[in-house]
Amino acid sequence: MNVMTSLITKIGFTLGLLLVMSTAPADPILVDSMPLSNVQFYPRHTAPATVISLNNTRLSAQINARVEKISVREGQPVMTDEVLVQLDCRDSKQLLKQARAQWKFASDQFSRIKRLRANKNASEESYSKSQFDLAQAEVARSQAQLQVERCEVSAPFDGVVLEKMVSEGDLAAPGTPLLRIIDVTNIEVEASVPHPLVDSLLTAKELYFEQREEKYPVKLVRVTDYIDTISNDQKVYLKFTGNSPRTGAGGRLTWRNPTPHLPSRYIVQRGGSLGLFIVDQGKARFIKLPQALEGQSAPIALPPEQVVITSGLAGLVDDTPVTTAP
Numbered sequence: 001m002n003v004m005t006s007l008i009t010k011i012g013f014t015l016g017l018l019l020v021m022s023t024a025p026a027d028p029i030l031v032d033s034m035p036l037s038n039v040q041f042y043p044r045h046t047a048p049a050t051v052i053s054l055n056n057t058r059l060s061a062q063i064n065a066r067v068e069k070i071s072v073r074e075g076q077p078v079m080t081d082e083v084l085v086q087l088d089c090r091d092s093k094q095l096l097k098q099a100r101a102q103w104k105f106a107s108d109q110f111s112r113i114k115r116l117r118a119n120k121n122a123s124e125e126s127y128s129k130s131q132f133d134l135a136q137a138e139v140a141r142s143q144a145q146l147q148v149e150r151c152e153v154s155a156p157f158d159g160v161v162l163e164k165m166v167s168e169g170d171l172a173a174p175g176t177p178l179l180r181i182i183d184v185t186n187i188e189v190e191a192s193v194p195h196p197l198v199d200s201l202l203t204a205k206e207l208y209f210e211q212r213e214e215k216y217p218v219k220l221v222r223v224t225d226y227i228d229t230i231s232n233d234q235k236v237y238l239k240f241t242g243n244s245p246r247t248g249a250g251g252r253l254t255w256r257n258p259t260p261h262l263p264s265r266y267i268v269q270r271g272g273s274l275g276l277f278i279v280d281q282g283k284a285r286f287i288k289l290p291q292a293l294e295g296q297s298a299p300i301a302l303p304p305e306q307v308v309i310t311s312g313l314a315g316l317v318d319d320t321p322v323t324t325a326p
Contacts, residue, residue, distance in 0.1 A: 027321075028282070028321040028322050028323040029284075029312055029315060029316065029320055029321065029322050029323070030312060030322075030323055030324075030325060031279075031284070031309045031310075031311060031312035031313075031316070031322045031323070031324060031325070032309070032310045032311040032312060032324065032325050033279050033307050033308060033309050033310060033324045034307070034308065034310055035304065035305050035306065035307060035308070036260075036262075036300070036302055036303070036304050036305070036306045036307075036308050037304035037305065039262065039263060039266060039308060039310065040260040040261060040262055040300060040304070041260070041261055041263065041297075042256045042257055042258065042259075042260060042261065043200075043256065043257045043261050043297060044254065044255075044256050044257075045197050045200060045201070045254070045255055045256070045257060046210075046252045046253065046254045047191045047192055047193040047194070047197070047233075047236075047252065047253045048191065048192055048250070048252060048253075049189050049190065049191035049192075049209055049250070049251055049252055049253040050189070050190050050191075050248070050249070050250050050251075051187055051188075051189055051209070051244065051245055051246065051247050051248060051249045051250075051251075052187065052188055052189070052190045052247070052248075053159075053182045053183045053184065053186065053187050053247045053248075054183060054186045054187065054188060055156075055157060055159070055182065055183035055186055056162075056180070056182050056183070057156065057159075057180065057181055057182070057183070058165075058177045058178075058179075058180050059084065059085070059153050059156075059177070059178050059179045059180070059181065060174075060175050060176055060177050060178060061087065061150075061153070061172035061173065061174060061175070061176045061178055062150040062174050063087065063092065063147055063150050063151065063172075063174060064171075064172070064173050064174065065087035065088045065089070065091070065092070065151065065171075065172055066087065066088040066169065066170070066171055066172070067085065067086075067087060067088075067166050067167065067168050067169060067170045067171075067172055067178070068086045068087055068088045068089075068168065069085070069086040069168060070084070070085050070086075070164065070166070070167070070168055070178075070179075071083060071084055071085070071086070072084050072161050072164075072179070073161065073164070074161050074162065074163060074164050075160065075161065075162075076160070076161050077158075077159070077160050077161075077184070078155040078158070078159055078160070078161060078181060079155060079158055080155055080156070080157055080158055081154050081155065082154060082155045083152045083153070083154050084153055084154060084155055084161070084178075084179055084181075085152075085153040085166075085178050085179065086151065086152055086153075087150075087151045087152070087153070087172060088151070089148060089151035092144070092147040092148045092150075092151055093148055095144045095147065096141075096144040096145055096147070096148050098144070099137070099140045099141040099143070099144035099145075100141055100144075102137050102140060102141075103134075103137040103138060103140070103141040105137075106130075106133045106134040106136070106137035107134055107137070109130050109133065109134070110130045110131060110133070110134040113126055113127050113130040114127065114130075153178055153179070155181060157181075157183045157185065157186065158183070158184060158185045159181040159182050159183045159184050159185075160181065160182055160184055160247075161179055161180070161181050162180045162181060162182050163179065163180040164178075164179055165177045165178055165179060165180065166178050182247060183247075184246070184247050187240070187244065187247050188221065188237050188238065188239055189209050189218055189237065189238040189239070189240070189253065190235060190236075190237055191235070191236050191237075191238070191253040192228075192231065192233040192234075192235060193233060193234055193235075193236050193253070194231075194232060194233055194234075195227050195232050195233065195234050196232075198223060198234050198236070200255070200257040200258065200259070201220070201223075201236065201255055202220070202223070203258050203259075204255035204256060204257070204258055205256075205258060206255065206256065207219065207220065207238060207253065207254070207255045208253070208254045208255070209238070209240070209244075209245070209251050209252075209253060209254075210251050210252045210253075210254050211245050211249050211250070211251030211252075212251075214245070215254075216240055216242065216243060216244055216245060217240070217241045217242055218238040218239060218240055218241060218253070219238060219239055219241050220236065220237075220238050221237045221238055221239050222236070222237050223235075223236045223237075224236070236253075238253070257299075259299045259301075260299070260300055260304075261297040261298060261299055261300060262276060262289070262297060262298055262299075262300045262308075263297050264295055264296055264297050264298075266308060266309075266310055266313075267289065267292055267297075267298060268313050268316075269294070270286050270317065270318070273288045274288070274289055274292035274293075274294065274298070275287050275288040275289045275292065276289065276300075276308060276309070277308070277309040277313060277316050278302070278306055278307060278308055278309065279307040279308075279309060279322060279324065282321060282322065282323070283319050283320060283321055283322060284309060284316045284317070284318070284319070284320045284321075284322045285318060285319070286316075286317070286318045287302070307324075309322070
């Protein structure tokens with residue numbers, strides 16, 4: 001009986017000791033911490049971009065004529081309304097001369113019939129016919145004048161000649177390509193931006209086209225609704241707000257995400273969720289980051305003064321007592 005009593009006493013003592021040990025507070029874990037403002041950052045994004053012209057134009061003949069003179073060469077800059085190609089205009093000028101003579105005759109006839117009509121010496125039918133003949137002569141004269149004007153092919157904008165497509169002496173017909181020129185003043189930046197980054201681009205405060213260590217400020221003009229099924233990119237178009245590089249220049253579109261992000265080294269997984277630990281009244285508190293992806297930084301929406309645990313994360317769980325290094 002004494003042996004049994006002694007055994008029960010020992011068992012009770014052991015259980016009591018274990019109970020005390022299990023309920024005794026654990027020693028706080030030593031961790032490093034700092035305010036979120038010291039560790040958060042604003043990611044810099046880039047996308048391939050090119051300076052493009054809004055006008056890449058083929059200038060074509062509009063009349064049947066021989067190419068008489070080409071005043072420019074490939075690579076040469078041209079100004080608006082500068083004559084680039086002169087077509088043989090002798091036939092067109094003869095037609096204009098004839099049209100002017102016919103118009104003069106029709107005009108004189110109409111004036112005569114008008115006077116006779118006023119004296120009631122001309123019928124309404126003859127008056128109407130004379131008026132119609134004059135209108136037709138005016139149309140013919142205008143068309144002939146337009147044909148003469150088309151003997152000279154001029155630059156529609158300030159640009160550069162990219163390609164000469166005929167030579168002097170060639171015969172041209174309406175639609176025959178003569179020159180290809182590109183507009184160097186009406187330009188945009190075209191960039192291919194990964195679809196997941198488009199939202200950050202839309203809200204970015206500063207956008208730049210960077211080329212050869214030069215930065216040119218740009219502003220967003222439009223974003224296409226189409227997403228490329230292979231690259232998962234969207235085309236975006238921007239305009240320069242100041243100086244610009246030359247048309248055709250390749251570079252990078254750069255911007256900073258306006259949302260603060262937490263570096264991936266401070267993000268841990270607990271209970272199937274990714275998040276971070278903060279210090280809350282002497283304890284580690286796990287905060288989930290719904291948008292976090294493993295191995296990547298994640299957007300964060302905590303106050304910049306919030307104290308974040310930066311080391312000693314391995315053994316932490318929610319409500320673990322912690323003490324910060326001095």
